Amino acid sequence: MSTAPSFDRRARRREQTIDEILAAAVRLMEAEGVAGLSLSAVAREVGMRPPSLYQYFPSKMAIYDALFRRGAEAFRDVRRETVRTAVAADPLELERICTIEFGRWCMANPIHSQLLFWRTVPGFTPSPEAYAPAQETMEDLRGNLRAAVAAGLLHPDAVSDDGIALYTSVTAGVLSQQLANEPDASYDDGRFTRLLPAVLEMFQQRYAPPRG
CATH class of the missing domain: 1.10.357.10 (Tetracycline Repressor, domain 2)
Structure with missing residues (x-):
């Protein structure tokens, strides 16, 4: 049985999560300033624990x-x-x-x-x-x-x-x-x-x- 459809769904979910994280980062920067971004604040904004956020972005600089x-x-x-x-x-x-x-x-x-x-x-x-x-x-x-x-x-x-x-x-x-x-x-x-x-x-x- 092919695993391609399952892989595609996971890839789409990952891209959607990345989009949500980046959109949240922009909202926070609009409120706090570009240099004031923090990973913990981004994690809270998307309802995610900081360790889970690291699976997508290992650092603030990566965002x-x-x-x-x-x-x-x-x-x-x-x-x-x-x-x-x-x-x-x-x-x-x-x-x-x-x-x-x-x-x-x-x-x-x-x-x-x-x-x-x-x-x-x-x-x-x-x-x-x-x-x-x-x-x-x-x-x-x-x-x-x-x-x-x-x-x-x-x-x-x-x-x-x-x-x-x-x-x-x-x-x-x-x-x-x-x-x-x-x-x-x-x-x-x-x-x-x-x-x-x-x-x-x-x-x-x-x-x-x-x-x-």
Whole structure:
């Protein structure tokens, strides 16, 4: 007799339990702060004894790592879906649309945003597996800016390491200010998020294409 159906049920139950644990962790971080998470509190939230929780996550850092990975995957997928469905006249317009969607995603997912873009947890470093989707997103960004360079819309230095660092610094900085000062505002009404188009114009002016 095949044991596959039984194995599949156990695997599904395990994944469901992992989902419940991570959702509970997010709720607790929303109330207590990202760095204030404790395994005992997570266990109580899901009605589980701490030793049972260790069967799924051996440490608090493992929970942070799983949430980082899920956040990185979600943001990568949102960006790629935006690229797939956007109607844009040129690569710069497409990148503007992607950056706005980045802002909306960050406002809707503040806990994941703090893990992804700000060092809010002392001692936490994502594993290579958790960080891989974030690297894919950076390559997607670089590819889109390369297309803008090829179209004569940006200087080639825009895709240098300094150019990418500047782009991510100014865009993430706007979102950091928004989440720190007006976390409950909508993306459209935020005092800082409204500045995002201006920030993108500044980047484009800094890396304007060479004349002629």
